[in-house]
Amino acid sequence: MLLYIDMSLLAEQIKSTGVLEWFAVGFGVTSVLLARKNNVLLYPAGIIGILCSGFLLVDAKLYAETLLNAYYLVMSIYGWVMWKNRSSSGASQISRSTGTEQKITWAIALGGWAFLYFILTNFTDSDVPIVDAFVSSTAWAGMWLLAKRKLENWIWLNVSNIVAIPLLFHKQLILISFLTIFLFVVAVFGYFDWKKELDHSHGEFETV
Structure with a gap:
């Protein structure tokens, strides 16, 4: 039913x-x-x-x-x-996050989560502030890594997606829920496609 x-x-x-x-x-x-x-x-x-x-x-x-x-x-x-x-300052090739970039990513995710939670609880009538803030902050982190062309962007985007899917169903946003499921699947393949390309480029470099 x-x-x-x-x-x-x-x-x-x-x-x-x-x-x-x-x-x-x-x-x-x-x-x-x-x-x-x-x-x-x-x-x-x-x-x-x-x-x-x-x-x-x-x-x-x-x-x-x-x-x-x-x-x-x-x-x-x-x-x-x-x-x-x-x-050298650009992102013309896929690469993995450095230690510094990982720290920045976590700062974006956790700092964004705290900031958005504060905004949602104090200035909106949100009934799911913790989850809503988490979905957005992890997406922020993923978007930053994507801009840097880092492999780990797919992991962060899918952390956001996997939490967003039940949240969207809970809110009866069915069309967006199915779209997010689709994006989750694409992101899984995206991670492995990027990893394969990254490993291939490293193999070529080592051969040379």
């Missing part, structure tokens, strides 16, 4: 989804698929999706979510520049 209700809700959500929302979802999915392929075009695709989402969020008066979307926009522009930068 519960499955029937969920599927009915999914059908209703699909029917009520506007063109701009489909564009946002479509370009968002495209950016993740391109990220799996280690293709820099993930950033222009992602930026289009973020801008579409931004208009929807402002229209819905979800200003906190709009600010979160703005972070993704900034990190996408930063990542695009870093991926195109062929110098």
